[in-house]
Amino acid sequence: MVANEKLPHPDREDIELTSVLFALSDEARLALVQQLKEGPMDMANCSALDPNAPKSTRSHQVKVLREAGVIISELHGRNRRLTLRRDDIDARFPGLLESVLRG
Amino acid sequence: MVANEKLPHPDREDIELTSVLFALSDEARLALVQQLKEGPMDMANCSALDPNAPKSTRSHQVKVLREAGVIISELHGRNRRLTLRRDDIDARFPGLLESVLRG
DNA sequence: CAAACAGTTCAACTATTATCGAACTATGGT
DNA sequence: ACCATAGTTCGATAATAGTTGAACTGTTTG
Numbered sequence: 001m002v003a004n005e006k007l008p009h010p011d012r013e014d015i016e017l018t019s020v021l022f023a024l025s026d027e028a029r030l031a032l033v034q035q036l037k038e039g040p041m042d043m044a045n046c047s048a049l050d051p052n053a054p055k056s057t058r059s060h061q062v063k064v065l066r067e068a069g070v071i072i073s074e075l076h077g078r079n080r081r082l083t084l085r086r087d088d089i090d091a092r093f094p095g096l097l098e099s100v101l102r103g
Numbered sequence: 104m105v106a107n108e109k110l111p112h113p114d115r116e117d118i119e120l121t122s123v124l125f126a127l128s129d130e131a132r133l134a135l136v137q138q139l140k141e142g143p144m145d146m147a148n149c150s151a152l153d154p155n156a157p158k159s160t161r162s163h164q165v166k167v168l169r170e171a172g173v174i175i176s177e178l179h180g181r182n183r184r185l186t187l188r189r190d191d192i193d194a195r196f197p198g199l200l201e202s203v204l205r206g
Numbered sequence: 207c208a209a210a211c212a213g214t215t216c217a218a219c220t221a222t223t224a225t226c227g228a229a230c231t232a233t234g235g236t
Numbered sequence: 237a238c239c240a241t242a243g244t245t246c247g248a249t250a251a252t253a254g255t256t257g258a259a260c261t262g263t264t265t266g
């Protein structure tokens with residue numbers, strides 16, 4: 001049981017294809033996912049999230065990916081650690097992530 | 104050389120991933136693409152395009168898919184024949200269409 | 207050639223998304 | 237305890253997307 005997690009994430013079976021496609025249909029969000037394919041990363045260290053943009057904007061971009069079920073955002077110290085939900089997406093839509101991440 | 108074709112379609116190399124993902128991120132458009140995977144079909148016969156919706160709305164839905172490079176819309180008699188650009192999408196983003204159409 | 211058919215295009219409107227500052231929350235460090 | 241860090245949330249505004257009727261284009265049929 002991970003204690004400090006209050007932001008909602010959809011269960012694997014509730015991840016919807018159209019929501020995932022929409023979340024990935026934005027350049028900035030796609031770039032973030034590209035970066036996360038290498039492994040989890042703290043939000044503060046993600047260069048894909050333009051550091052010049054206000055943090056409310058960055059938070060929003062992450063929220064769209066989280067609510068679509070593409071990433072997990074969990075508290076890690078005073079940072080948010082972002083993790084690509086590779087297993088969940090692969091289980092639900094086999095091959096999708098691979099083809100998107102290659103493109 | 105097909106004569107009667109005035110609507111613009113992007114060349115294969117100009118098809119953008121984010122545009123394709125966006126076009127497919129809508130239930131109605133995704134349903135249409137699902138229907139077209141069986142083969143080309145006249146717009147008038149596509150049950151995926153809600154026949155109760157006004158034709159301007161149906162035309163718009165088709166336009167988004169065409170401009171993203173997902174389908175070809177060519178004049179065929181007085182209908183529009185819609186064809187999934189399977190080869191082009193497969194060449195550009197291998198595996199993407201397959202995983203989306205399975206989902 | 208006129209009428210019907212199958213759409214496209216345009217303009218106005220509605221609805222959904224994105225951006226951003228400001229106030230707020232939680233954690234870690236001193 | 238206090239302050240800095242790293243975000244979230246809210247509310248307003250801007251930008252983008254979708255819906256629709258009306259007018260228009262091109263094609264077949266009578």
